[in-house]
Amino acid sequence: MTATIVAQQAINGIVLGSLYVLVALGLTLIYGVLVQINFAHADFVTLGAFSAYFFMHMLGGSYLASIGVALIVGAALGWLINVAIFAPLRRRGSELLPLIATIGVSVMLQNAMLSLFGPVPYAFETPYSQQVFRVAGTFFTMQSIIIIVVSTATIGLLYAFMKFTFLGKALRAVSQDRETAGLMGINPNQLIMLTFVLASALAGMGGAMLAPVLVLTPFAGASVIVKAFAIVIIGGFGNVEGTILAGLLVGLIESFTTQYLDPGLIDIVVFGLLLLMLAFRPTGLISERREENV
Amino acid sequence: MRMPSGLMLALGVSASLIASAAVSNAQDKTIKIGGLLPMSGPGAYFGAQDKQGVELALEQVNKTGVNGYKFTIQYEDSACGPLPATQAAKRLLDQYKPDVIIGEECSDATLAIMPTVEQAKIPLINAGSSAIKITDPGNPWVFRIMPNEVMQGVDIATRAYDRLNARTAVLLNENTNAGIGNAKVFKETFEKLGGKVVAEIGFGRDVNDFTSIATRVAGLGKVDVIPTYTLEGQGLKITQALAQAGVVKGGDGAAIQLGTIWLPFGFEQKAGKAATGYVRIVQFDPTDQRPLVRDFVSAFKAKFNADPTHINAHAYDQIMLIADVVKRGAKDAQSIRDTLATTKDFVGVTGSVEFDKNNQNTKMDTIHYMETKPDLSWTALKWN
Numbered sequence: 001m002t003a004t005i006v007a008q009q010a011i012n013g014i015v016l017g018s019l020y021v022l023v024a025l026g027l028t029l030i031y032g033v034l035v036q037i038n039f040a041h042a043d044f045v046t047l048g049a050f051s052a053y054f055f056m057h058m059l060g061g062s063y064l065a066s067i068g069v070a071l072i073v074g075a076a077l078g079w080l081i082n083v084a085i086f087a088p089l090r091r092r093g094s095e096l097l098p099l100i101a102t103i104g105v106s107v108m109l110q111n112a113m114l115s116l117f118g119p120v121p122y123a124f125e126t127p128y129s130q131q132v133f134r135v136a137g138t139f140f141t142m143q144s145i146i147i148i149v150v151s152t153a154t155i156g157l158l159y160a161f162m163k164f165t166f167l168g169k170a171l172r173a174v175s176q177d178r179e180t181a182g183l184m185g186i187n188p189n190q191l192i193m194l195t196f197v198l199a200s201a202l203a204g205m206g207g208a209m210l211a212p213v214l215v216l217t218p219f220a221g222a223s224v225i226v227k228a229f230a231i232v233i234i235g236g237f238g239n240v241e242g243t244i245l246a247g248l249l250v251g252l253i254e255s256f257t258t259q260y261l262d263p264g265l266i267d268i269v270v271f272g273l274l275l276l277m278l279a280f281r282p283t284g285l286i287s288e289r290r291e292e293n294v
Numbered sequence: 295m296r297m298p299s300g301l302m303l304a305l306g307v308s309a310s311l312i313a314s315a316a317v318s319n320a321q322d323k324t325i326k327i328g329g330l331l332p333m334s335g336p337g338a339y340f341g342a343q344d345k346q347g348v349e350l351a352l353e354q355v356n357k358t359g360v361n362g363y364k365f366t367i368q369y370e371d372s373a374c375g376p377l378p379a380t381q382a383a384k385r386l387l388d389q390y391k392p393d394v395i396i397g398e399e400c401s402d403a404t405l406a407i408m409p410t411v412e413q414a415k416i417p418l419i420n421a422g423s424s425a426i427k428i429t430d431p432g433n434p435w436v437f438r439i440m441p442n443e444v445m446q447g448v449d450i451a452t453r454a455y456d457r458l459n460a461r462t463a464v465l466l467n468e469n470t471n472a473g474i475g476n477a478k479v480f481k482e483t484f485e486k487l488g489g490k491v492v493a494e495i496g497f498g499r500d501v502n503d504f505t506s507i508a509t510r511v512a513g514l515g516k517v518d519v520i521p522t523y524t525l526e527g528q529g530l531k532i533t534q535a536l537a538q539a540g541v542v543k544g545g546d547g548a549a550i551q552l553g554t555i556w557l558p559f560g561f562e563q564k565a566g567k568a569a570t571g572y573v574r575i576v577q578f579d580p581t582d583q584r585p586l587v588r589d590f591v592s593a594f595k596a597k598f599n600a601d602p603t604h605i606n607a608h609a610y611d612q613i614m615l616i617a618d619v620v621k622r623g624a625k626d627a628q629s630i631r632d633t634l635a636t637t638k639d640f641v642g643v644t645g646s647v648e649f650d651k652n653n654q655n656t657k658m659d660t661i662h663y664m665e666t667k668p669d670l671s672w673t674a675l676k677w678n
Contacts, residue, residue, distance in 0.1 A: 004513075005509065005510075005513045008509045009506060009509055012503070012505045012506045012509060013506075015503075015505070016503050016505075016506075019503075114334065114338075118342060119333065119334065119335075119338025119339055119341065119342055120338070120339040120342060120526075120558075121336075121339065121526055121527040121530065121564075123530055123563075123564030123565070123566075125566060129534070129538075130566070130567070132538050132540075132545075134540070139538060139539060139540065141538060210502075213502055213503050213531070214502050215336070215502060215527030215528060215530065215531060216527075217336065217338070217527065219334075219335060219336070223500050223502055224502065226500070254503075254506065255506040255509075258506035258507055258509075258510055259506060259509065259510050259513075262495070262496065263495060263496070263497040263498075263501060263506070263507055264469050264496045264497055264498060266497075266498070266501070267498065267500070
């Protein structure tokens with residue numbers, strides 16, 4: 001019985017952690033390249049979730065296709081917000097203005113969604129949430145399998161993009177030294193745009209994956225973003241591998257805290273770990289020099 | 295002695311001006327109602343549905359007015375939280391200067407605004423917060439028209455034991471005044487009757503994934519009932535997770551989930567098959583055949599093209615109760631408070647109202663038990 005419960009909570013933790021990773025990766029990408037925190041990231045997640053919901057329920061699309069739709073909507077929104085708001089502010093040379101602007105964008109998006117979609121929670125059901133498999137005393141849904149498969153594939157693709165493609169290498173170059181990368185013929189502004197689009201696409205897709213798990217309201221993303229920030233810090237700001245490890249770790253901590261302590265203590269345990277990391281290992285789980293991040 | 299004609303004319307004009315001003319005053323007499331409702335955050339669905347009930351009631355009472363009074367309302371978003379509710383209450387009191395306030399829904403928010411309304415000496419009518427502290431000890435300016443957590447908790451624990459033959463329970467509650475308080479009352483009553491609470495699981499409002507909690511419940515062995523105290527969003531996820539874990543009837547398990555008035559109508563349709571067998575208290579029975587209720591249902595459908603929920607009905611009753619005290623002669627904050635306190639025979643669409651010395655409604659006919667059938671419709675259990 002105990003072994004079954006441990007196995008079940010491990011499954012629960014990995015599924016939840018995979019979702020956290022999808023959200024946290026976008027944050028860490030932006031920080032890695034721009035050294036900027038995007039407070040509007042949560043709302044990109046929410047918008048992705050609503051895009052998927054309406055694609056399924058109004059246009060009759062499939063859930064798997066809705067993940068792609070949310071990814072595209074997230075990418076488009078990232079491009080638009082960067083072109084219209086963040087890029088002009090960055091050109092003024094201030095680091096503070098774009099940071100404050102992300103808070104403004106967040107409030108604006110939340111209120112726009114509140115007036116468009118209303119405050120009543122939406123029930124985002126997929127055909128896969130009801131398909132429950134019971135194996136050796138454990139249970140998991142088809143939705144959980146999709147979450148793990150899509151998350152793993154996304155992480156793998158992102159890793160391959162960063163390591164093996166010209167654009168990925170250019171992105172890492174910009175993250176290491178924007179000026180030198182510029183002197184080498186790389187256009188930093190285009191790479192910053194690419195970062196925003198990638199991060200927002202991940203947020204949108206994360207929203208579609210989270211929507212069946214989340215309580216879907218215009219404030220849905222805000223409920224996971226605090227954890228995502230904690231994951232980014234525990235993993236090491238801007239460190240992709242660290243973020244993946246930290247996301248899975250936080251998911252597992254939540255599951256086992258619920259089982260053996262109390263769900264009311266989850267935040268104390270997670271944020272206690274965050275404080276310990278800041279005190280004793282401020283570079284994050286995977287120690288790496290800042291300039292090698294992303 | 296004869297008055298000069300000019301003076302007579304002037305007196306005549308003045309008299310008619312005074313008379314017309316008096317008529318105009320009588321027509322302009324207004325009772326200002328403040329609405330402290332959550333319109334953002336996780337409890338925003340309360341505010342949205344409260345406003346519908348308020349709008350319908352105001353439309354009806356303002357058709358003819360009551361004792362020459364019309365009713366107006368101004369809303370402030372109290373966001374189901376102590377800090378935003380206190381700020382909203384202060385804004386409302388400073389700027390709108392209401393004669394009476396309705397709200398809040400969440401107990402923590404209501405408890406936070408109680409000292410403010412007491413200081414301002416403005417009566418507050420509450421229909422959504424169950425924490426015992428609101429009326430015990432409470433304060434002279436706060437009235438609650440629904441049963442408190444003790445009345446609900448004792449009743450639901452007794453029914454679980456007597457009617458459902460439950461002997462074991464797991465308590466799931468959000469870590470708020472109302473969540474903890476409701477769970478505590480259930481536990482005390484259930485154990486006094488001879489039942490056993492095998493686990494008490496509290497959680498914050500930021501928890502999204504309830505699979506781990508459902509796993510823990512599944513690992514506890516046979517459980518008869520699972521009283522659950524959460525807002526709608528988390529309630530949906532808990533019900534679905536318990537079904538996936540095979541714990542509750544909706545997931546082919548044996549346990550029956552028990553719920554309170556926190557959940558709006560339509561919850562079952564959102565939760566789907568997982569909600570099958572769910573037994574919960576609603577404070578408005580849509581199958582009630584009293585003419586008052588039938589009229590309310592048809593008027594609501596005509597205005598909003600939807601069936602009313604208990605949240606709509608609660609808000610409707612709050613306004614109708616205010617109209618009732620004005621009909622009984624109340625005209626300002628002090629007289630509204632004093633008249634409210636003497637309420638004994640008010641009949642609303644949710645049930646009847648009679649306040650005790652702490653301004654708590656003592657009537658239990660506002661508690662209706664509903665069981666969710668496999669087709670997600672309700673059976674009224676008629677336990678009260």
